Amino acid sequence: MSRIFTAQNFPFILAVVFIFFFGIMGIAPVSREVWVAEVIPVAGIFLLLCITFPLFRFSNISYGLMAVWLFWHTIGGHYTFAGVPFEWVTDLLGFERNHFDRIGHFAVGFYAYPIAELFVRRKLAGPIVTTLFALFTIMSVAAAYEIVEWQYAVIEGGKSGLEFLGSQGDVWDAQKDMLADTLGALATLILFWVFGKRWGSRG
Template sequence: MSRTFAERLPEMLASVFVVFFIVLGIAPADRAVWIAEAVPVVFVFTILVFTARRYRFSNAAYLLMSFWLFWHTVGGHFTFAAVPFGFVSDIIGASRNHFDRIGHFSVGFYAYAFTEILVRRRLAGPVVSTLFGLFAIMSVAAGYEILEWWYAVSSDPEAGIAVLGSQGDIWDAQKDMLSDTLGALFSLALFWTAGRRWGSHDPVPSAR
């Protein structure tokens, strides 16, 4: 029996991403920065691929999670501060490149998937499921900023600055974590307002 588009969506997203990742990895602006930025992308993508047979997220969750994979890959190719995103800065009257802020905001989209697991497996109630998704993202955000700091002080100075992407803002780490948190709140609002229509509240399907 042929599978529908909705049933094949995760595999299609994965295939497109692999091609996208390879193309943007051919000639990045800085190979050292690209490697540092590619590691978390490959790590997350690998987890999603190898867990797909045991647990299939809703298509909404996969779409939200894929946004960060694509966005971060672009940032790794150009380095986040140098992504040609100036037109957005001009529109909002900003003095810095906010491409990385949107990337951090999209990290928060993973709160949708964290909460979905608990709800669909009936492991916790709405309040605990929501708080788990939110706090998981906040913890990841803080941990990632620590890893960025460690990389910056232990690697080549230019590569370290490029990975940090602070663009001279001494509060950059705090603003990045706030962006992660706001993204999580946004995705959790989506989960509870529209997730039921998207199948995100349905009982978890049996393992294939």
């Protein structure tokens, strides 16, 4: 058993756990239409990581960070982000809205870590360009996703459109979501440059 749970096998174990979790969260979601829309990017990222694994294996830290968003977004797809049972956090901190989606956006920023890791290990650029590219990539994805949310809400309309948009009545929701993505990227880029070598993220 100890031979299975090794650092070398971490990505495989994580993938198996995620597949099982994804299947469970796909059972009787609150809104099947919202679930389909939400899990498309999750499934796309997961399949991309599986396909590229033989070509480039990220560090376990990178896979762990990327998995946070995969799991978090899958939960949001099951309940809809505004409907996730997150009241205890809302009540504890005195929030007026469910911030489960904000944390999910912050987790999107975690993908800046593997982007930086790829650039460093492949020697594609120096520290400044690597940092800026990783940061701007996350910011671009954040902006693009807000546009997708907007268009889905317009095209789909009705309750499912509003649930997918998840603004919860906040007129600045899109801007705050993009800020959360950016802050997540900045936080993980700091982790990368401060602790990356110690954690084995650089080759």
